[in-house]
Amino acid sequence: MTTNTKRAILDLAESLLQDKGFNGFSYAHIASELGVKNAAIHYHFPSKEELGCAVVQRYRDRFQLWVNNARVKDLSPQEKLDWFFSIYANMRADQGKVCLGGVLETEFNSIPASLRQQTESLTNELLSWLASTLDEGRDAGVFQFNGQASDKAALILSSLQGALQMARALGTDTFHAVVAQHKQDLFV
Amino acid sequence: MTTNTKRAILDLAESLLQDKGFNGFSYAHIASELGVKNAAIHYHFPSKEELGCAVVQRYRDRFQLWVNNARVKDLSPQEKLDWFFSIYANMRADQGKVCLGGVLETEFNSIPASLRQQTESLTNELLSWLASTLDEGRDAGVFQFNGQASDKAALILSSLQGALQMARALGTDTFHAVVAQHKQDLFV
């Protein structure tokens, strides 16, 4: 039986990562919030590196589960895109969180190598799903854009990532304006 | 006579900010790199908060100087946009740096209030210049996009910010692909 504590640590670490970044939270933060001692965190995750990797790995697994879920697979391209946008909108709504990719890429030069690897894999997976969804929509005649779907996907993903961050300084409206503009660009 | 040291501190702090983030560098890093002692940094910038603000303030002043410079003012909208894109391309070329706005927004919840204020002002200034340049280009018939220029500006700025970060995980090609896609979207 896996403990509740291990999952609670992962949940809180993920939340703290999206809130303050990898260098912005400590084992003490997690411990005090959970009402346990520092060493309890080290029992489940010997190093901060392993904790960070476990958070990203779990996020990646969750994304793949969603993507391969019939409820998502059977959506139309527009609905798939809306579902994807809503993931980011929910992060914004949840205390102004930003996406894991953006946090870890911003701190890329001061995080462990294994966590950099996880970040690269996560970004590639998001990008690849988005590119094939865009291609699918263009083939179906519902999306319109020039050039390769992978380039347009990189544009959209980078913008969502940046817009979540920007919304911290300028407010939620900025984020929603960016999303609306993407739809306008794509559907015209 | 302002010392070389003060400027060297600002230069290095700006570079470290773009490299490792506000929580990712210390007075000791700056001191050892410059061959002075910790206290020398505190002499010029009593607190890290003041140092951070001075870096962003100098960056804002520099941007306003560029923007109000006749050499930039007299450019065509396309040239202005290319010039703006090249600022970001140069950051990417310079050891994979990311933009100040992106770093500080990502760390927004763990930086001092005065630095948050500087971040907001910087982002507003970049956004406002970009929006009026887009408007100017659309009026001149060289740019094409739907909706408000301020929304398209937020889309482009957020994307440049995100693409610099993303390029750390995926490489420089990703950044250039995003810029090329923006041009394609705008010029069609």
Place this chain on the structure above:
DNA sequence: TTGACAACTTACTAACCAGTAAGTAAAATA
């Protein structure tokens, strides 16, 4: 009932952090 193991706590360490108080040497000023 005993032994093993899981899930912790207690108590600690060495490194690093921003920040400070007091001293110093050289240059500018009067």
Place this chain on the structure above:
DNA sequence: TATTTTACTTACTGGTTAGTAAGTTGTCAA
């Protein structure tokens, strides 16, 4: 020349960091 000011250094503090070693308690299997 005397005094002040600038630009530091030396030496330190209290707080925080990830990480560790050794001990404790409750559960479960043999």
